[in-house]
Amino acid sequence: MSKVTKFIARTLSFRLSLRIIAALAILLMLALMIMFYFSRKALREEALQNAGQTLEVMVEHIDNILLSVEQSAGNIYWKMVGQANQPEIMEMYAHKLMERNPYIKDSRIIWDADSNTVETFARWTIPYEANSDKKDAVVTFSLPFYDKEQKLNVLSIDVSLTLLSKIMLEVKPSPNSTCALLSENGTVIVYPKSDMLNQNLIALAEKYYHPSVIEAAEAMLAGETGYKKMELRGKTCYAFYKPFKQAEVRGRAMIDMGWSAGIIYPEEDIFGSYNQLIYTVLVIAVVGLGLLLLFCRLFIHHQLLPLRRLGKSAQQIAEGHYDEPIPESRLQDEVGRLQNHFHVMQQSLAVHMGEMQHLTDTLKERGEVLQATYEQAQAANRMKTNFLYNMSDQMMAPVNGILQSVKTICRKSDELTEEDTTKLVNEISQRGEKITALLNQLIADSEKLIVEN
Numbered sequence: 001m002s003k004v005t006k007f008i009a010r011t012l013s014f015r016l017s018l019r020i021i022a023a024l025a026i027l028l029m030l031a032l033m034i035m036f037y038f039s040r041k042a043l044r045e046e047a048l049q050n051a052g053q054t055l056e057v058m059v060e061h062i063d064n065i066l067l068s069v070e071q072s073a074g075n076i077y078w079k080m081v082g083q084a085n086q087p088e089i090m091e092m093y094a095h096k097l098m099e100r101n102p103y104i105k106d107s108r109i110i111w112d113a114d115s116n117t118v119e120t121f122a123r124w125t126i127p128y129e130a131n132s133d134k135k136d137a138v139v140t141f142s143l144p145f146y147d148k149e150q151k152l153n154v155l156s157i158d159v160s161l162t163l164l165s166k167i168m169l170e171v172k173p174s175p176n177s178t179c180a181l182l183s184e185n186g187t188v189i190v191y192p193k194s195d196m197l198n199q200n201l202i203a204l205a206e207k208y209y210h211p212s213v214i215e216a217a218e219a220m221l222a223g224e225t226g227y228k229k230m231e232l233r234g235k236t237c238y239a240f241y242k243p244f245k246q247a248e249v250r251g252r253a254m255i256d257m258g259w260s261a262g263i264i265y266p267e268e269d270i271f272g273s274y275n276q277l278i279y280t281v282l283v284i285a286v287v288g289l290g291l292l293l294l295f296c297r298l299f300i301h302h303q304l305l306p307l308r309r310l311g312k313s314a315q316q317i318a319e320g321h322y323d324e325p326i327p328e329s330r331l332q333d334e335v336g337r338l339q340n341h342f343h344v345m346q347q348s349l350a351v352h353m354g355e356m357q358h359l360t361d362t363l364k365e366r367g368e369v370l371q372a373t374y375e376q377a378q379a380a381n382r383m384k385t386n387f388l389y390n391m392s393d394q395m396m397a398p399v400n401g402i403l404q405s406v407k408t409i410c411r412k413s414d415e416l417t418e419e420d421t422t423k424l425v426n427e428i429s430q431r432g433e434k435i436t437a438l439l440n441q442l443i444a445d446s447e448k449l450i451v452e453n
Contacts, residue, residue, distance in 0.1 A: 017296035021289055028285055036278060040271070047270045048227065051240035051263050058168060058179050059261050062190065063247050065103050065164065066124065066141070070252065072101045073143050073157055080155065081145050087111070094155065103159055105138055110154040123255055137161045137198035139189055161197045164190045174269040181244065184258025186221055216241070220260040236267040394438055398431035405431075 076093050083089040090109050098107040125140045138158040145153055168179045168190050181190035186202045196204075202221075205213040212230035216239040219228060225242040244259035246252070268275075405424045 016300050017293050020296050021293045024292065025285075025289055028289075032281065032285070036274075040274060043271065043274050047238070047265065048240070051227065051238075051265065052242070054179075054263055055240060055242050055261050058181075058263070059242075059244055060247070061167065062164060062181060062244070062261075065159070065167070067247065067249060067252070069101060069103055069141055069157055069159055072097055072104070073141060073155060074251070077143060077145065077155065097157070103163065104157055105160040105163070106158040108156050110156050112153065123253070124257055139164075161189055162194050165192055165194065165197065168192070174265060176266045176269050178264040180262045180264065182217070182220055182260045182262070184221070186217060189259065213239075216262075220262055223258075223260065232264065238265045238267065238270060239263070240265065388442075398434045401431045402428050402435075 076097050080090055080093050083093070087109070094107040094109055098104045123142060125142060138160055141157045141159070143155040143157070145155065164181075168181075169192055178192055179190065180188060180201075182201060183189055186200050188196050188199050188201055191197055201217045202214065205217055210231035212228065213232060216228040216230050219226065220239075220241045223243045227238055227240040230237055230239055239262055241260055241262035244257060244261045246254060246257070248254060405428045409421065409424055
């Protein structure tokens with residue numbers, strides 16, 4: 001078991017603090033998860049709304065540029081129709097048109113155009129390279145008219161896609177977002193990077209990009225409105241798109257151009273601040289829980305001081321120190337009542353132990369007296385035994401002598417003279433007197449021992 005585990009196992013205040021912090025952490029995580037879920041949902045809805053508004057602004061801005069070109073061409077168109085048979089004047093008008101409108105890159109007259117290859121109504125054509133070196137792509141507005149000989153001529157006006165892309169950079173909703181405009185066949189009309197202009201997005205996506213980019217491009221070309229999540233250059237992005245529609249203006253030829261506008265948001269731009277908020281909140285939560293753990297540890301440690309004192313007092317009582325004082329507590333909670341109960345128990349135990357000690361001392365004294373009496377009795381018994389042994393030894397010789405004398409008289413009564421008989425009788429008498437004296441001494445000594453005990 002590690003030192004930390006041992007410390008936790010032996011420290012009640014730390015275990016209680018950990019359990020409190022664990023419960024608070026669970027509640028806090030649940031609250032944060034719910035909050036972050038709805039915040040992310042609200043942020044996504046706000047991003048959708050902002051993207052929709054930005055797309056509207058982008059479409060309106062581009063459409064205003066195109067409309068200004070259309071109106072400029074329309075204003076000069078009626079002057080040019082009257083001078084259709086004077087090429088010099090027509091070219092002059094075309095040149096003035098380019099000078100007066102900053103969005104027009106080139107303006108020219110296509111004389112005697114082939115009606116089989118040129119549309120006979122005003123329209124915008126798909127992008128094409130302005131020159132052979134392919135340094136700039138343009139989108140062209142064609143305005144046909146007939147001269148007096150009924151030959152089809154076309155006023156062709158080019159608008160630089162690079163210029164449109166630079167203008168679109170001003171309306172980007174976030175630092176890393178990208179605005180794009182596709183033609184009906186998937187050709188890139190507007191894009192911040194000029195190398196992407198006049199390129200087919202579907203072909204590029206199939207060759208270089210993730211399949212999710214193809215799905216988004218196909219949805220744009222299908223005229224859908226919405227958004228898709230995709231992988232672009234290793235980053236997660238959201239593509240918001242909608243069809244490009246011309247604003248309805250009186251006298252304007254309304255044609256379905258088939259274009260589609262889109263904005264690409266990196267996920268970081270949408271959820272960057274949200275993710276940063278998550279990290280900040282998590283750091284604050286962790287630091288707060290750490291400080292709360294420290295505060296709970298100190299508070300519970302202080303509240304458990306009486307319990308630790310009681311533990312030490314119980315240990316001392318277990319070791320035999322029954323008179324160790326336990327102070328009364330002024331607290332009215334469970335710990336205070338427990339300490340007061342310990343105080344009463346300690347006093348009662350001290351009284352009982354005092355009584356037990358007194359009884360033990362009394363029993364010890366009585367035991368000592370009994371031990372002394374027992375030892376005296378043992379000594380007396382030993383003295384009696386020794387005395388009886390001595391008396392028996394002293395009486396044995398006279399008794400044996402009497403027995404021998406009696407046996408002699410009995411066996412040799414016919415042979416003994418009167419003098420011998422008298423001598424034997426005297427010996428028997430003397431020995432009997434000696435035995436009697438010994439018995440009297442035995443009785444006297446016994447009475448003396450009885451009196452002494």
